[in-house]
Amino acid sequence: MHHDILRSLGKFxxxxxxxxxxxxxxxPDMALFKGHxxxxxxxxxxxxxEMVRLLLERAENRPLQIIHIKKNKFxxxxxxxxxxxxxxxxxxxxxxxxxxxxxxVGEETAGTLRMTLGPMENSGVRP
Amino acid sequence: MTAYPDxxxxxxxxxxxxxxxxIIDITDDAIVAEKTFFDNDYGTRGHFxxxxxxxxxAAQTVAARQGYDNLDSEGEPARGMLVSIGNLDYFSRAKTGxxxxxxxxxxxxVGNFSILTITISQEDATVAQGTIQLFMEP
Numbered sequence: 001m002h003h004d005i006l007r008s009l010g011k012f013x014x015x016x017x018x019x020x021x022x023x024x025x026x027x028p029d030m031a032l033f034k035g036h037x038x039x040x041x042x043x044x045x046x047x048x049x050e051m052v053r054l055l056l057e058r059a060e061n062r063p064l065q066i067i068h069i070k071k072n073k074f075x076x077x078x079x080x081x082x083x084x085x086x087x088x089x090x091x092x093x094x095x096x097x098x099x100x101x102x103x104x105v106g107e108e109t110a111g112t113l114r115m116t117l118g119p120m121e122n123s124g125v126r127p
Numbered sequence: 128m129t130a131y132p133d134x135x136x137x138x139x140x141x142x143x144x145x146x147x148x149x150i151i152d153i154t155d156d157a158i159v160a161e162k163t164f165f166d167n168d169y170g171t172r173g174h175f176x177x178x179x180x181x182x183x184x185a186a187q188t189v190a191a192r193q194g195y196d197n198l199d200s201e202g203e204p205a206r207g208m209l210v211s212i213g214n215l216d217y218f219s220r221a222k223t224g225x226x227x228x229x230x231x232x233x234x235x236x237v238g239n240f241s242i243l244t245i246t247i248s249q250e251d252a253t254v255a256q257g258t259i260q261l262f263m264e265p
Contacts, residue, residue: 035144045209046179066178
């Protein structure tokens with residue numbers, strides 16, 4: 001899945017405040033869309049979560065694991081071929097990364113997300 | 128032990144995005160399903176399952192319940208959409224090669240919108256727990 005997300009990533013920019021802006025466009029021919037759903041391709045909502053995680057991993061140059069999702073709203077279906085803009089605002093938190101993110105298609109907000117991530121533990125136990 | 132239909136007869140999802148293996152139990156207000164991921168499956172990274180995909184296992188578990196209810200009325204598997212996720216905690220990372228048990232319990236339903244609590248466990252330990260809201264197409 002991360003391979004699909006990363007090859008759909010276009011622009012990526014992080015400013016000095018840590019704010020991230022990025023753009024994605026998913027190829028309709030991706031195998032993902034054959035399964036979600038046959039004849040009616042739609043980007044799974046959970047992929048939006050992983051898109052934000054991957055952008056943060058790129059920004060922090062380290063793998064991250066999701067600790068808590070406070071709220072994630074899926075407001076508008078996203079279909080392959082849509083140009084998706086992702087905006088991420090970090091909220092500093094000791095030992096963890098808390099963010100607010102917004103996904104837009106055109107001028108419309110397709111999704112919003114507030115979550116907290118921490119450094120990835122290979123042991124599998126939450127830090 | 129009750130034998131339940133094949134999940135592919137209950138949900139509209141198809142590979143590589145089928146995130147439940149079979150149903151374990153259905154009660155009036157809950158459903159339990161199981162899924163085992165393996166290395167290199169869609170939705171895994173190394174020897175672990177992506178956190179976002181765990182939510183998808185729960186969403187498809189709920190979809191399977193809807194599909195099961197529709198069987199009696201000879202309906203087609205309905206498509207559902209995640210509307211929101213709330214206060215979801217991850218307590219550990221889900222491993223590949225070991226079954227995940229997914230419990231979805233209905234809290235409220237208004238028309239085609241349902242709010243459910245989800246608990247995902249592995250080897251009797253809770254991996255993730257929280258609330259999801261789904262819209263099921265009529």
